[in-house]
Amino acid sequence: MSVPTTIKDRTARAREVLARCDALARFSEDANSLRRTFLSPPMHNCHAAVAGWLKPLGVSAKMDAAGNIRGVYAGADSVSPRVLIGSHLDTVPNAGKYDGILGVVLAIALLEELDGRRLPFAIEVVGFSEEEGVRFGVPFIGSRALTGRLDPELLERRDRNAISVRDAIQQFGLDDRRIGEAALANDVLAYLEFHIEQGPVLERLGRQLGVVEALVGQTRLTLRFLGRANHSGTTPMDARRDALAAAAEWMVAVELHAKQTPDLVATVGSIEAKPGATNVIPGEVRLSLDVRHRSDEVRTRAVRELTELAEATATKRGLCSQWNTLLEQNAVQLDGFLVGQIEWAIRASGCEPHRMTSGAGHDAMILAEEVPSAMIFLRSPGGISHDPAEAVLLEDVEKAMATGVRLLGQLALSQEFLGRKNRA
Numbered sequence: 252m253s254v255p256t257t258i259k260d261r262t263a264r265a266r267e268v269l270a271r272c273d274a275l276a277r278f279s280e281d282a283n284s285l286r287r288t289f290l291s292p293p294m295h296n297c298h299a300a301v302a303g304w305l306k307p308l309g310v311s312a313k314m315d316a317a318g319n320i321r322g323v324y325a326g327a328d329s330v331s332p333r334v335l336i337g338s339h340l341d342t343v344p345n346a347g348k349y350d351g352i353l354g355v356v357l358a359i360a361l362l363e364e365l366d367g368r369r370l371p372f373a374i375e376v377v378g379f380s381e382e383e384g385v386r387f388g389v390p391f392i393g394s395r396a397l398t399g400r401l402d403p404e405l406l407e408r409r410d411r412n413a414i415s416v417r418d419a420i421q422q423f424g425l426d427d428r429r430i431g432e433a434a435l436a437n438d439v440l441a442y443l444e445f446h447i448e449q450g451p452v453l454e455r456l457g458r459q460l461g462v463v464e465a466l467v468g469q470t471r472l473t474l475r476f477l478g479r480a481n482h483s484g485t486t487p488m489d490a491r492r493d494a495l496a497a498a499a500e501w502m503v504a505v506e507l508h509a510k511q512t513p514d515l516v517a518t519v520g521s522i523e524a525k526p527g528a529t530n531v532i533p534g535e536v537r538l539s540l541d542v543r544h545r546s547d548e549v550r551t552r553a554v555r556e557l558t559e560l561a562e563a564t565a566t567k568r569g570l571c572s573q574w575n576t577l578l579e580q581n582a583v584q585l586d587g588f589l590v591g592q593i594e595w596a597i598r599a600s601g602c603e604p605h606r607m608t609s610g611a612g613h614d615a616m617i618l619a620e621e622v623p624s625a626m627i628f629l630r631s632p633g634g635i636s637h638d639p640a641e642a643v644l645l646e647d648v649e650k651a652m653a654t655g656v657r658l659l660g661q662l663a664l665s666q667e668f669l670g671r672k673n674r675a
């Protein structure tokens with residue numbers, strides 16, 4: 252029998268988790284900041300480090316054809332089903348050290364915590380190759396391969412250097428014809444993902460850990476106000492059809508509308524005025540709108556109201572408006588049983604859990620289409636992410652590890668979990 256992990260061991264291990272995140276942050280495409288996009292050269296070094304940490308655990312890491320690094324810690328017997336634990340290893344430009352990466356490093360630390368103990372399920376650690384969508388403008392290339400939804404169309408997509416996803420896979424030394432083999436078999440009981448919250452909610456509540464019940468749905472669209480460009484000196488104020496003034500009025504109304512609708516977030520993230528000169532009244536403005544909510548009904552209604560509002564604003568000012576939907580993604584509910592188990596495990600680790608909705612997309616959103624999935628959030632100091640100031644607290648990492656170990660223990664004893672029917 253192995254000796255149970257002492258608190259002191261766990262603190263040291265949590266410190267090592269942070270040190271490993273530091274180590275992986277050195278593998279970057281940019282000299283003075285972290286950027287590691289899908290299958291970029293530094294990803295080789297990142298994989299080598301991950302494989303090196305898995306090896307002493309008896310886990311041999313393998314790459315699948317989508318560039319995900321995967322390693323299986325065997326279960327009690329050779330026919331054990333498996334539980335996946337992972338997150339992503341790619342980053343945004345000028346990234347922090349923890350988004351995604353922490354989830355992979357924590358998964359390895361959990362295997363170390365098991366200290367050779369075998370569970371009635373195998374644990375597959377997964378470091379996804381692509382989640383952020385930076386290189387090809389499409390997120391989740393890694394996790395899509397596990398659900399068997401990395402379609403040929405996506406493989407032909409090209410980055411700014413005209414390199415296709417297929418080329419990138421080949422240049423990395425992988426065989427794109429084997430992508431189908433990356434798909435999960437029907438022996439997966441669950442997917443678990445640890446991730447920094449990337450927002451201020453847990454910190455505001457003074458909680459260390461959160462359990463994610465759902466990931467918000469989102470709508471993205473572009474909107475245009477069409478007025479009349481004219482001379483800024485000779486056109487009286489009552490004879491103008493100023494597209495930028497209309498857009499400004501509408502933008503403020505969008506903010507107000509979101510503030511008045513519980514949990515709705517709406518963002519105008521980009522704006523372009525034409526012709527864009529100091530002495531010309533703007534004749535055309537193009538804006539983006541991003542609307543998110545956990546309820547698809549609330550989100551859809553908000554989008555309808557906001558586009559109607561744009562139309563009314565335009566009409567009132569003698570302009571017209573047009574809009575075009577770019578993305579429409581429904582909210583994803585995570586697995587209720589796992590959410591309850593995580594809540595229990597967080598409490599047993601001495602923390603008060605907080606049930607929450609993720610406002611960002613994550614690999615769990617994709618995996619949830621195929622297998623019961625759940626996420627644990629670690630508090631983000633200052634609510635900051637996608638920035639070098641991104642951080643995580645040592646004591647929160649310790650609690651996350653304690654929660655993870657307890658969760659695995661609970662699941663190992665749960666007939667309800669083990670008896671779950673595998674995916675069809």
Ligand SMILES: [Zn+2]
Nearest residue numbers: 339350351382
């Ligand atoms: Zn992430």
